[in-house]
Amino acid sequence: MIKVMLYEDNPQLREGLTMLINGSEGFEVLAAFKNCDHAVQEVSAFKPDVVLMDIDMPGTNGIEGLKKIRSVDPDVKILMLTVFDDNKNVFQAISNGANGYILKKTPPSRLLEYISEAQTGGAPMTASVATQVLKMFSSMNNEKGEDYNLSDREKQVLQLLVDGYSYKMIAGEMFIAIDTVRSHIKKIYEKLHVNSKSEAVAKAFKDKIV
Amino acid sequence: MIKVMLYEDNPQLREGLTMLINGSEGFEVLAAFKNCDHAVQEVSAFKPDVVLMDIDMPGTNGIEGLKKIRSVDPDVKILMLTVFDDNKNVFQAISNGANGYILKKTPPSRLLEYISEAQTGGAPMTASVATQVLKMFSSMNNEKGEDYNLSDREKQVLQLLVDGYSYKMIAGEMFIAIDTVRSHIKKIYEKLHVNSKSEAVAKAFKDKIV
DNA sequence: ACTTCTTTAACATGATTATGTGGTTGGTTG
């Protein structure tokens, strides 16, 4: 028997979901609330397997609720439930440890499947949400990084700059004269199209040169 | 009619999948190959809607095949198909623009659903894979690092430093005296435990303060 | 009321950086 808790402000939907879940073999709604204001106590008291959490709620919203619950219970499965698959909420939700993210338009039969999946450690999500997640993921990792085509020595100097070394320290570290360090750095600035140490360091991070 | 292409080295499975897909209403296998050695030409020639790509193949493996196809066709849907949901491959696949990642143990009916989903822009994935993706995602983004507890004004100064502004420019931008900028920056250095602009900028990136 | 923190500001000094101009060497390539 999968024990479910429900957070949903719309009374009709709350009732509807409760009836759907209670009316299904192997599922049981322990409790349903209209906001997350006391989510921590409620979850602690009822110890559900799965929490269905609406995102758009007055008072403490779903993301806040998610955080609150996660802070005291890292194991309970939390399925976010929402009308829109907007980027920001999806990101927030999964960064904060949601176990799934499904749209309200999901047909009832699928919903029950999703709850089971979540309970057994899966991460159910609506296809459109999954697409977004993948996009975010690949956009995080795409090292567009223009080449700038720094020489080895220049890269080395830049690395030391990033590590907070002064010209003098770089000279010491690399066994070259400080004036040579200057030459290298001037060249680096040219290649990166910047004209200060900070900008070079920032660019090194942004374009993943280091 | 969804046009499918198949890359799978195991002859039995290749045949089985072909029969399954061809035997289903609305699906059609255009071609099936046992490796990705000529994937680019093949995909260009057949112009499928969806490619089912096994990962473990002799010769050019599935990840390589994915990259090759993606480099010439950003739109074709590519579903990765594999026995194991091992972390590394999942990561590789989605970083390189796979549209879904499903396990071979997926029941046939589900497989067809997944193909449809992929074709309509979804990102179908087996629950266990989705779980991994979420884990990777939240692990990437959670170590926001120490707080350092910079004041609003200090954050603003740091942001401008990162953008390559000099003290003078910051003073101008923020309508304060240059000596005030100095004060702020000294405070920032204390809080971040650094003692140069470059280090502060580097730390701002590393700890995602900006 | 007292303390603490933030934000503002000034004055001073030595260190570091940015920029310019010049040069030598050694390896690569057309």
Add this chain to the structure above:
DNA sequence: CAACCAACCACATAATCATGTTAAAGAAGT
């Protein structure tokens, strides 16, 4: 061979930065 470039070095000057000390107004909290 000549041209090129990376890597090296030097001298000079102005700008910027790092650091110290000091201080006053206002907000926040005890």
